[in-house]
Amino acid sequence: MSGYDLSALNVMVIDDNVHMLRIVKTIFHAMAITRVRYLSNAKDAYAELRRAQPDIIITDWEMKPVNGLEFTRQLRSKGGYYSRVPIILLTGHTEYERVMEAIQSGVSDVLAKPVSIEILYRRLCRIVDISAVSASDDDNDDEYVDIG
Known part of the structure; x- marks a missing residue:
């Protein structure tokens, strides 16, 4: 693997399966990604999102009581940062x-x-x-007006 240095990424991983969390943790360790919060449910993820905004969220589909799709829908409905943060869904349902x-x-x-x-x-x-x-498109937005 070469190309991007992903070590500065701030990631949130949500999965109720401790074995899957360990696998993802091992993968991130190999990529030198250390700024990761590992959570076992959506409720804890919502609480953590009040404190910090990760660059990327990775969530499992099958969780209880709130699954990964419902978590995503609820997050997207909040707008702003929550409508833009990249979310990767892990699933066995392909x-x-x-x-x-x-x-x-x-x-x-x-x-x-x-x-x-x-x-x-x-x-x-x-x-x-x-x-x-x-981000670069936002910087060059023709509608941007500098009001000094």
Whole structure:
């Protein structure tokens, strides 16, 4: 893997499966991503989001009592930062209809479990790349007016 240095990313991972959290933690360790909050449910994630705004959120689809899609829908409905933060959904449900449902719910990307370091790295790089383009587009917005 070469290209982007992702070590400065601030990431939130939400999954109620401790084994999956360990796998993601191992992958992030290999990528030198250390600014990660690992949470086991949406309720804790909402509380953490009041304190900090991660660059990327990774959530599982199948969680209780609030699943990853409902978490995403609720977050997106808040607007502002919450409507823009990239959200990657981890799932074993990779059927076309399910993936489309996830995208329509507001997730930025869907990754099939089990996730590999190579795939996660490529998706994170793509998100960072898109975010960089979006930020530069905002800087050159023709509607921007400097009022001094």
